[in-house]
Amino acid sequence: MxxxxxxxxxxxxxxxxxxxxxxxxxxxxxxxxxxxxxxxSIEAGQVVYSGLCISCHLADGAGSSNKNPSLVKTRSVLGNKRDLIECIIKGNYQHAEIEAQKFQNTMPPHPELTDTEIANVLTYVRRSFGNKASAIKPSEVKTVRAEIKM
Ligand code: HEC
Incomplete structure (x- = not known):
């Protein structure tokens, strides 16, 4: 060679x-x-959850009866993404009955969170505590935020 x-x-x-x-x-x-x-996204969402949500909904998502709803396999957590996103931005001011229960606390609004932070925290919730729902994208949060402002 x-x-x-x-x-x-x-x-x-x-x-x-x-x-x-x-x-x-x-x-x-x-x-x-x-x-x-x-x-x-789940890891970043857990950081947001630990800072802003854990005090009411607890580390295992179980909430506390009469005060804060459980986030474990409920219809609203697994279901309509739009309502979930709106609930984080506006707070759940309506005190709607959730799964035939009323809650004493009020879900505080978090409009200051970025689209990515809201997408991450909701993806974390939808993929934790035994929940197995699809992820939420920042673009989906952006759309809902624009609709709310109109
Ligand atoms: C001060 C306590 C408190 C904090 C903090 C809080 N929540 Fe809530 N959350 C509630 C209450 C109370 C409700 C029930 C809605 C109502 O009747 O106002 C609720 C409702 C919800 C729901 C709807 C549940 C359903 O079944 O309809 C989701 C999802 C949720 N919270 C997620 C979060 C996330 C994510 C955070 C952090 C960004 C957060 N919450 C912070 C008290 C709280």
């Missing part, structure tokens, strides 16, 4: 790929598997 420039180049790249390449590719895969967009 004639060792010319081209062969040297091929050998160089082959050597660069064999050892360190294998390890870092594995690490990269590991990272991607752990940090899917859904997982990142």
């Amino acid at each position: 004639i060792i010319n420039q081209k062969t040297l180049l091929i050998l160089f790249f082959a050597a660069a790929f064999i050892n360190p390449g294998a390890v870092s590719a594995q690490e990269a895969n590991h990272c991607i598997a752990q940090k899917s967009p859904l997982k990142m």
Whole structure:
């Protein structure tokens, strides 16, 4: 075999790929598997929840009877995204009866949260406490926010 420039180049790249390449590719895969967009949204949402929601709805989403509703597998949590988004922005000022119960506390409004923060916290709620509903996107929050302002 004639060792010319081209062969040297091929050998160089082959050597660069064999050892360190294998390890870092594995690490990269590991990272991607752990940090899917859904997982990142849920993690970010948990931070918002811990700061603003946990005092009433509790760490396991169970709430407290008569005061704060449970967020575990209720119709409104698993159901209509629009109502959920509106509930976070405007607060649940209507004191609607939820699953035939009335609650003494008032759900405070959080219009100051960004579209992404609201999407994340609702995605966290919809994917935690045994809930298995679809994620909520920042674009969906943006749409509802614009509708509320009209
Ligand atoms: C001061 C206590 C309090 C805090 C803090 C609070 N909530 Fe609420 N939340 C309530 C109450 C009370 C209701 C019931 C609505 C009503 O009758 O006003 C409610 C209703 C809800 C609902 C609707 C439940 C249903 O079944 O209709 C969701 C979802 C919700 N809260 C999520 C959140 C999230 C997410 C946060 C944090 C951003 C939060 N809440 C912060 C008290 C609170």
